[in-house]
Amino acid sequence: MKKTTALAISITTGDARPVFRQIVDQIREQIGKGNLPPDSKLPSVRALAMQLGINPNTVSRSYSELTAQGLLGARRGLGVFVLEPQQQLSDDAQQQKLEEATKGFVNEVMYLDFNPQQIADHVLAELNKIKNR
Amino acid sequence: MKKTTALAISITTGDARPVFRQIVDQIREQIGKGNLPPDSKLPSVRALAMQLGINPNTVSRSYSELTAQGLLGARRGLGVFVLEPQQQLSDDAQQQKLEEATKGFVNEVMYLDFNPQQIADHVLAELNKIKNR
DNA sequence: TTAGGTGTACTAGTTTAACTAATACACTAC
DNA sequence: GTAGTGTATTAGTTAAACTAGTACACCTAA
Numbered sequence: 001m002k003k004t005t006a007l008a009i010s011i012t013t014g015d016a017r018p019v020f021r022q023i024v025d026q027i028r029e030q031i032g033k034g035n036l037p038p039d040s041k042l043p044s045v046r047a048l049a050m051q052l053g054i055n056p057n058t059v060s061r062s063y064s065e066l067t068a069q070g071l072l073g074a075r076r077g078l079g080v081f082v083l084e085p086q087q088q089l090s091d092d093a094q095q096q097k098l099e100e101a102t103k104g105f106v107n108e109v110m111y112l113d114f115n116p117q118q119i120a121d122h123v124l125a126e127l128n129k130i131k132n133r
Numbered sequence: 134m135k136k137t138t139a140l141a142i143s144i145t146t147g148d149a150r151p152v153f154r155q156i157v158d159q160i161r162e163q164i165g166k167g168n169l170p171p172d173s174k175l176p177s178v179r180a181l182a183m184q185l186g187i188n189p190n191t192v193s194r195s196y197s198e199l200t201a202q203g204l205l206g207a208r209r210g211l212g213v214f215v216l217e218p219q220q221q222l223s224d225d226a227q228q229q230k231l232e233e234a235t236k237g238f239v240n241e242v243m244y245l246d247f248n249p250q251q252i253a254d255h256v257l258a259e260l261n262k263i264k265n266r
Numbered sequence: 267t268t269a270g271g272t273g274t275a276c277t278a279g280t281t282t283a284a285c286t287a288a289t290a291c292a293c294t295a296c
Numbered sequence: 297g298t299a300g301t302g303t304a305t306t307a308g309t310t311a312a313a314c315t316a317g318t319a320c321a322c323c324t325a326a
Binding site for chain 4: 272287
Binding site for chain 3: 178179197207208210213
């Protein structure tokens, strides 16, 4: 039987993001870094809920969102697994997503005392840390 | 007497961001693009509230936040003005802000079918559009 | 001095998203 | 049949966001 991979995530009180969003973001990050390879099994919604001290429905919501994004696959009676990377969005939708994300990011960093090249280099460095690219 | 600069912003229903946050972000963007040069006068909280169909307290909240960020200066009886750019954050706080913003951005774009260089180039292009850098 | 326009602050109420709790059902492997 | 798994629903609570109303302090022009 498939062994569950430990999930090194936590909830931060004071984080502006809702709890379910924090879970979504951290799991994406773990997958992106290769700490959760395809086919690995995640903790059950009840187990992760106990680990994080939250309600199983909240965990289920996070898993549902990641499933909708194509990162996870859930099977009743069996559990939740990391999927092989597969693209859910059309080319247009991806371009739009990139535009939107970039706009938000630029809005956050535009007034910092870094020049554009420094910021772009920093983004490139962080992206290059993601193993599966 | 100083003339009020028209403010080309709007509220988007369905946007996940709260209304006051949308206003903050759009004013930052207008300033960043040079559409609101230093010393220009923004609409009063009552006028902008009417323009956007929201409560003056909500506008006041947005203006307060931008004032705290050092982008705007408010004077009772006179109005709200764009300030000369000045840095509010220490070097460490700026570095931290860049790390945090980059992490969020990377989380959003990591699974798109673009390579790191493409994404970094796109960020650089958007940053170079901001005139005051 | 007054009127009109400006920002700021407070109280009270409403709305809505997020979360919890409980429960029940469907699926799977043993 | 049992234990463990995901999924869904209902009901309740909490807190953030927003509105409405009101009042006060400041500023300029007349």
